[in-house]
Amino acid sequence: MSNKAKTITIALDVMGGDKGPEVVLAGAELSRRRYPEIRYVLHGEEAAVLPVLDQYERLKAESVFHPCEMSISMDAKPSQALRKGRRVSGMWKALESVKTGEADVMVSAGNTGALMAMARFCLRMMPGIERPALAAVWPNLQGESIVLDVGATIGADSEALVDYALMGSAMARALFDLDRPRVGLLNIGVEEVKGLEEIRSAGTRLKEINLPGMDYRGFVEGDDLGRGGVDVVVTEGFTGNIALKSAEGTARQVGTYLREAMSRTLMARIGYLFAKQAFRRLRDKMDPGKVNGAVFLGLNGIVIKSHGGTDAEGFASAIDVGHNMIRNSLQQKIATDLEKTRFGELAPTGDSK
Amino acid sequence: MSNKAKTITIALDVMGGDKGPEVVLAGAELSRRRYPEIRYVLHGEEAAVLPVLDQYERLKAESVFHPCEMSISMDAKPSQALRKGRRVSGMWKALESVKTGEADVMVSAGNTGALMAMARFCLRMMPGIERPALAAVWPNLQGESIVLDVGATIGADSEALVDYALMGSAMARALFDLDRPRVGLLNIGVEEVKGLEEIRSAGTRLKEINLPGMDYRGFVEGDDLGRGGVDVVVTEGFTGNIALKSAEGTARQVGTYLREAMSRTLMARIGYLFAKQAFRRLRDKMDPGKVNGAVFLGLNGIVIKSHGGTDAEGFASAIDVGHNMIRNSLQQKIATDLEKTRFGELAPTGDSK
Numbered sequence: 001m002s003n004k005a006k007t008i009t010i011a012l013d014v015m016g017g018d019k020g021p022e023v024v025l026a027g028a029e030l031s032r033r034r035y036p037e038i039r040y041v042l043h044g045e046e047a048a049v050l051p052v053l054d055q056y057e058r059l060k061a062e063s064v065f066h067p068c069e070m071s072i073s074m075d076a077k078p079s080q081a082l083r084k085g086r087r088v089s090g091m092w093k094a095l096e097s098v099k100t101g102e103a104d105v106m107v108s109a110g111n112t113g114a115l116m117a118m119a120r121f122c123l124r125m126m127p128g129i130e131r132p133a134l135a136a137v138w139p140n141l142q143g144e145s146i147v148l149d150v151g152a153t154i155g156a157d158s159e160a161l162v163d164y165a166l167m168g169s170a171m172a173r174a175l176f177d178l179d180r181p182r183v184g185l186l187n188i189g190v191e192e193v194k195g196l197e198e199i200r201s202a203g204t205r206l207k208e209i210n211l212p213g214m215d216y217r218g219f220v221e222g223d224d225l226g227r228g229g230v231d232v233v234v235t236e237g238f239t240g241n242i243a244l245k246s247a248e249g250t251a252r253q254v255g256t257y258l259r260e261a262m263s264r265t266l267m268a269r270i271g272y273l274f275a276k277q278a279f280r281r282l283r284d285k286m287d288p289g290k291v292n293g294a295v296f297l298g299l300n301g302i303v304i305k306s307h308g309g310t311d312a313e314g315f316a317s318a319i320d321v322g323h324n325m326i327r328n329s330l331q332q333k334i335a336t337d338l339e340k341t342r343f344g345e346l347a348p349t350g351d352s353k
Numbered sequence: 354m355s356n357k358a359k360t361i362t363i364a365l366d367v368m369g370g371d372k373g374p375e376v377v378l379a380g381a382e383l384s385r386r387r388y389p390e391i392r393y394v395l396h397g398e399e400a401a402v403l404p405v406l407d408q409y410e411r412l413k414a415e416s417v418f419h420p421c422e423m424s425i426s427m428d429a430k431p432s433q434a435l436r437k438g439r440r441v442s443g444m445w446k447a448l449e450s451v452k453t454g455e456a457d458v459m460v461s462a463g464n465t466g467a468l469m470a471m472a473r474f475c476l477r478m479m480p481g482i483e484r485p486a487l488a489a490v491w492p493n494l495q496g497e498s499i500v501l502d503v504g505a506t507i508g509a510d511s512e513a514l515v516d517y518a519l520m521g522s523a524m525a526r527a528l529f530d531l532d533r534p535r536v537g538l539l540n541i542g543v544e545e546v547k548g549l550e551e552i553r554s555a556g557t558r559l560k561e562i563n564l565p566g567m568d569y570r571g572f573v574e575g576d577d578l579g580r581g582g583v584d585v586v587v588t589e590g591f592t593g594n595i596a597l598k599s600a601e602g603t604a605r606q607v608g609t610y611l612r613e614a615m616s617r618t619l620m621a622r623i624g625y626l627f628a629k630q631a632f633r634r635l636r637d638k639m640d641p642g643k644v645n646g647a648v649f650l651g652l653n654g655i656v657i658k659s660h661g662g663t664d665a666e667g668f669a670s671a672i673d674v675g676h677n678m679i680r681n682s683l684q685q686k687i688a689t690d691l692e693k694t695r696f697g698e699l700a701p702t703g704d705s706k
Contacts, residue, residue: 188507225599226606245541257635262631278615
């Protein structure tokens with residue numbers, strides 16, 4: 001009690017996600033129990049939210065509820081969502097809570113494209129950052145790494161890649177409690193290939209900058225995502241999205257093979273019974289829902305994107321990521337690093353170190 | 354005996370790969386036993402090849418051996434390999450065997466970049482094809498699919514993507530014995546994103562062409578690689594390389610998790626003993642070596658690339674892929690389709706169907 005943590009206020013887009021309030025509020029309740037310092041600002045349509053919220057007495061008592069007029073559907077186009085949902089949707093209003101300072105961070109399981117469009121429009125980009133990046137936390141054999149951009153922006157140039165490296169390493173310091181996260185640029189192993197000038201020049205620039213809070217390790221390849229070895233993997237959004245989905249797909253594929261193999265023969269089924277606990281632990285490790293909660297970086301405010309199809313436990317993970325980012329001052333860390341780099345541009349002799 | 358298959362002659366770069374003759378010749382022996390119609394043209398340095406070849410009496414008797422002066426190292430740069438190894442290396446001479454018609458197909462576990470550079474230089478591109486694509490066979494939950502380009506060429510435009518689709522579907526017809534393989538273009542799910550004009554216009558073009566031997570199914574995402582649903586996944590080489598390596602890395606990662614989980618407790622170890630057979634089958638399914646043998650497409654001749662670090666079984670798989678491609682007339686299938694498309698360009702009303 002003496003060591004009471006500072007309140008962290010989280011704005012929720014309660015209508016977002018495939019199941020809306022049911023999953024969002026159940027997840028909110030889970031996180032609230034884990035971190036009693038969390039308070040929520042809930043945005044959603046009254047008729048849909050209140051009946052569910054009534055099931056959680058304590059959550060209801062500790063939260064502020066702002067009813068909204070409409071919600072963004074999961075398949076709305078970003079432009080359409082902006083046109084119709086600006087200023088009136090729960091998604092927008094939850095972002096606005098961050099803008100006005102009512103909340104510290106916003107979490108949504110809603111439509112990704114709409115969320116990004118609205119976040120850019122409502123919160124605007126940080127000075128010097130052109131477009132947002134979406135950073136995902138990915139498990140690997142040595143722990144976890146942050147991979148960005150996993151699909152917020154298509155076609156990053158070398159400057160954008162450097163910005164991703166800065167923002168990603170700030171996030172790694174905040175999330176993994178590291179002093180000097182190792183950063184790698186995703187590339188392919190073939191030498192003398194064309195078309196990768198932006199990656200090579202980003203690498204050169206990262207070596208030059210030589211920030212105290214980042215340990216640039218050079219290029220990594222697709223299989224390093226699973227192997228680990230760096231804390232932050234930097235890539236352009238199209239490639240990052242496909243890499244991550246390929247990996248997720250493969251994890252599910254192997255899981256299916258495993259289930260099939262374990263049910264095919266009597267011996268295998270007996271073996272499964274003995275090793276049940278081990279399989280359960282394995283499933284937890286392989287479950288992408290366990291690391292749910294990607295972070296939009298580069299905006300004036302932190303926005304967490306949960307999978308639309310997640311369950312309460314998964315949504316709680318996304319809230320936990322948001323909570324973690326605030327408690328560890330992610331936004332300030334990014335701002336400080338960006339400032340250092342800009343200074344470095346004026347004095348490229350390396351005295352920014 | 355009455356149904357004797359036509360001889361298929363395969364040129365081997367015997368010095369290629371991390372272990373050279375030892376693995377290459379052991380693999381050649383395995384394939385020869387599976388397909389007695391195979392004959393080999395072996396290229397390599399005499400002192401290294403002959404002592405190993407002497408261990409395989411029948412293989413030696415049925416093969417032609419051409420000694421060469423030098424070999425391309427696994428880490429040579431493509432330009433360097435071309436400069437030093439043109440006309441004199443085993444890799445080059447094996448390609449030349451295909452060019453002169455001495456062999457039907459060439460297989461190498463050597464340096465990928467060097468192999469591609471030499472293959473382009475020695476065999477030249479097929480008329481109308483700009484640059485080669487590397488096609489990999491990848492297991493998915495519904496069987497297998499062909500993924501191309503996995504890294505031969507960076508930065509495919511829409512025309513190149515259409516060519517990949519044509520070549521990939523010809524390969525699927527040859528390898529999987531399908532009449533009308535389903536083809537998907539790898540894309541990301543976010544709508545209204547920029548920078549994907551080449552993918553969209555390739556899609557439009559594929560719909561227009563409407564080839565009798567290809568069933569274009571639209572866009573697929575990264576997780577469809579593991580899920581299956583199409584027989585051919587078409588993508589630009591940088592993205593394809595990273596997607597495939599991400600998937601391979603994840604398969605290894607999950608395999609490691611599984612081993613750890615199965616050895617941690619006594620119960621798990623007992624379970625493992627019961628389910629041993631099932632685990633063995635699973636490992637076979639997950640083993641990337643089992644589908645070893647990527648195919649360079651678009652050249653005047655078929656070139657198969659084996660993993661450098663493969664074992665005899667893996668190298669035999671690569672030879673089998675080459676054997677299969679020849680038996681099923683891959684090259685002619687590609688040529689016919691390309692011709693049809695060119696005709697389609699003159700008469701875009703769809704009467705090419």
